Amino acid sequence: MNDLVWIFVxxxxxxxxxxxxxxxxxPFLGVSGRLETSFRLGLATIFVMLITALCAWFLNxxxxxxxxxxxxxxxxxxxxxxxxxxxxxxxxxxxxLFKALGIFLPLITTNCAILGLAIFSTNxxxxxxQGMIYALGAGLGFTLALVLMAGLREESETAPVPRLMRGTxxxxxxAGILSMAFMGFAGxxxxx
Amino acid sequence: xPKQADxxxxxxxxxxxxxxxxxxxxxxxxxxxxxxxxxxxxxxxGATFFVLVASSILVxxxxxxxxxxxxxxxxxxxxxxxxxxxxxxxxxxxxxIHKELGAFIPLIVANCMILGRQEAxxxxxxxxxxxxxxxxxxxxxxxxxxxxxxxxxxxxxxxxFGVDLFGPSYEPWVIMILPPGGFLTLxxxxxxxxxxRERKEKLAERLAETEGELS
Numbered sequence: 553m554n555d556l557v558w559i560f561v562x563x564x565x566x567x568x569x570x571x572x573x574x575x576x577x578x579p580f581l582g583v584s585g586r587l588e589t590s591f592r593l594g595l596a597t598i599f600v601m602l603i604t605a606l607c608a609w610f611l612n613x614x615x616x617x618x619x620x621x622x623x624x625x626x627x628x629x630x631x632x633x634x635x636x637x638x639x640x641x642x643x644x645x646x647x648x649l650f651k652a653l654g655i656f657l658p659l660i661t662t663n664c665a666i667l668g669l670a671i672f673s674t675n676x677x678x679x680x681x682q683g684m685i686y687a688l689g690a691g692l693g694f695t696l697a698l699v700l701m702a703g704l705r706e707e708s709e710t711a712p713v714p715r716l717m718r719g720t721x722x723x724x725x726x727a728g729i730l731s732m733a734f735m736g737f738a739g740x741x742x743x744x
Numbered sequence: 745x746p747k748q749a750d751x752x753x754x755x756x757x758x759x760x761x762x763x764x765x766x767x768x769x770x771x772x773x774x775x776x777x778x779x780x781x782x783x784x785x786x787x788x789x790g791a792t793f794f795v796l797v798a799s800s801i802l803v804x805x806x807x808x809x810x811x812x813x814x815x816x817x818x819x820x821x822x823x824x825x826x827x828x829x830x831x832x833x834x835x836x837x838x839x840x841i842h843k844e845l846g847a848f849i850p851l852i853v854a855n856c857m858i859l860g861r862q863e864a865x866x867x868x869x870x871x872x873x874x875x876x877x878x879x880x881x882x883x884x885x886x887x888x889x890x891x892x893x894x895x896x897x898x899x900x901x902x903x904x905f906g907v908d909l910f911g912p913s914y915e916p917w918v919i920m921i922l923p924p925g926g927f928l929t930l931x932x933x934x935x936x937x938x939x940x941r942e943r944k945e946k947l948a949e950r951l952a953e954t955e956g957e958l959s
Contacts, residue, residue, distance in 0.1 A: 572923045574776040578856055581769070621832070624850050625824045632817070664773040664854030671847045716942065720769050721934040728927030735924065 556685045559678075563689030566738055569665050570697040571731040576665030580698060581723055590702040594695025596656040598688065601669055603638060604631050605687035608670040609680045627670045635660075665694060700730060751876045758880025765888035765930075766937040770857040775889055776926035778848050782905055785893025787841045789886035791834065791849060795826045796858050796882045797875065803866040804874035810867070819862040820853070827852045857885065888933075895929050896920045 569575045576597070583593050607630050616623055639657045643650045660666060669690055673683045704726050713722050764770045779785040799822050803810075810818050831849045834842045842849065852858070861881055866874040897903060900920030902910045919925050 574923065574926065575773055575851075577772045577776070581772075621828060624828050624831070624853060625821060628820055628824055628853065629817075632820075664851050667854050668847065668851055671850050675847060716938050717935055721931045721938065724927050724931030724934065728924045728931060731927055732919070732924040735922065 556682065559682055560685050560689040561740065563686050564693040564696070565734065566740060568693045568697055568734055569668065569690050570694055571727070571734045573668065575668040576663050576694055579660070579663060580701060580727070581720065583698070585702065585705060587699065587702045587706060590698040591695070592652055593656050593660075594691070594698050595652070597660055597663070597665065597694050598691030600631075600635055600657065600660045600666055601687040601691040601694075602684060603634055604666050604670050605673060605683040606680075607631050607634055608673060609678075609683050612674055623674070627667060631666060631670065665690070697730070697734075701727065704730070751873070754873060754876045755880035755883075758877060758882070758884045759887065760884070762881075763884040763888060763937075764857045764881055765885060765892075766934060768857075769934070770855075770860060772930070773851065773854060773856075775885075775892070776930060777923075778845050779889055779893040779896055779926060780900065780921040781897040782890065782893045784841065784844055785889040786886070787834070787838070788845060788848065789882075789889040791830045791845075792852055792855065792858070792889075793882040793886055794830055795823060795852055796861060796885075797878045798826045799823045799858065800861060800866040800874045800878035801871060803862045804869060804871045807867050815867065816859070816863070819859055819867075823858055823862070824853050857881065891933065892926075892929055895933070896925055900925060 563569070567573065570577065570580050579593060579597075583590055608627065611623075611626055611630060615626060635657055639650075669687055673686050676686075678686055701723075705723065708722060708726065717725075758764070762768060765772070765775065775788065778788045799819070802822050803819060827850060830852070831842075834845075834849060861878060865877045869877070894904065897905075898909060899917045900922075902908065902914040902916050917925075920929065
């Protein structure tokens with residue numbers, strides 16, 4: 553039990569996917585303009601990450617012990633098609649949910665955070681429960697970073713930023729400072 | 745020879761004017777994490793270089809046979825194949841570097857720059873032009889990674905390719921080799937490049953003005 557809590561906190565704060573591993577930077581810089589949109593993108597990512605963890609565990613246990621060189625290709629193909637399938641399922645079953653998450657799902661599938669999650673949890677040798685908790689922590693961490701960034705960006709739009717620095721340059725520097733703040737959580741290691 | 749000039753233009757386009765990192769800001773996911781030293785940056789750049797060039801050759805030569813509806817998935821599978829090849833090759837040849845880059849070699853697949861080049865260029869042009877375009881873009885990417893890695897290693901460790909630069913009295917900026925340093929360095933480099941571009945544009949404007957006055 554302690555182990556699972558530890559995995560969760562580590563993925564959520566200490567090894568935050570965006571701010572420590574630089575995964576999922578494209579949506580992080582592209583979509584984080586509005587608070588509302590980034591929150592919904594975050595939710596959709598958590599959802600896809602949970603599916604990914606399930607797929608990755610299944611593939612690792614049943615398929616990849618026979619053909620390890622297929623790892624990358626099978627991860628991509630299986631994750632993408634499962635997400636597509638579930639997208640169709642949601643569309644049929646719950647149009648409201650589809651409206652909230654739908655447009656983001658195809659975008660997320662090719663996101664490096666998703667593939668990164670599958671590869672990291674394989675490398676760490678996580679089982680099903682550990683993998684799911686890891687996915688939940690990573691997804692929540694991604695959402696947290698995205699929402700924090702969106703809030704900061706909404707502020708910085710009205711701030712007197714030098715003209716040359718506007719756009720990606722200032723966003724990266726904000727992300728750098730945010731990442732520095734998150735490094736403080738590494739102190740949890742010595743506390744535990 | 746207009747043909748050669750074209751090819752040269754395509755090459756230079758990727759290396760400088762449309763540099764994938766500094767101008768288009770693509771392919772950041774795998775690059776920031778591994779550029780904490782010049783050698784890691786070179787290895788990552790080299791791996792991406794191979795994958796981009798090889799998949800551009802394959803995609804542009806297969807373009808008649810790839811159905812429009814499934815083209816993206818086809819590109820991804822082609823890219824993933826070459827990434828797997830690269831991953832195993834690096835593991836066999838340079839195990840230490842492979843260990844340091846770790847999970848980020850497989851993540852080359854998710855580099856939007858590579859897929860972008862297949863979709864925007866290789867699928868519509870001859871094999872020759874696709875190779876030139878891929879070489880240009882890949883060199884641009886390699887150059888950007890190397891610039892980032894060098895800055896971070898020199899400031900963060902006071903070393904360049906493991907050689908001590910400033911002697912023992914130098915206090916390294918440890919933050920530069922940690923994650924925040926990656927964001928900050930890239931942000932500042934982007935700032936530098938847009939400054940250079942603006943100066944060039946202003947210069948061109950002034951030149952055009954003086955020429956207008958002269959005639």
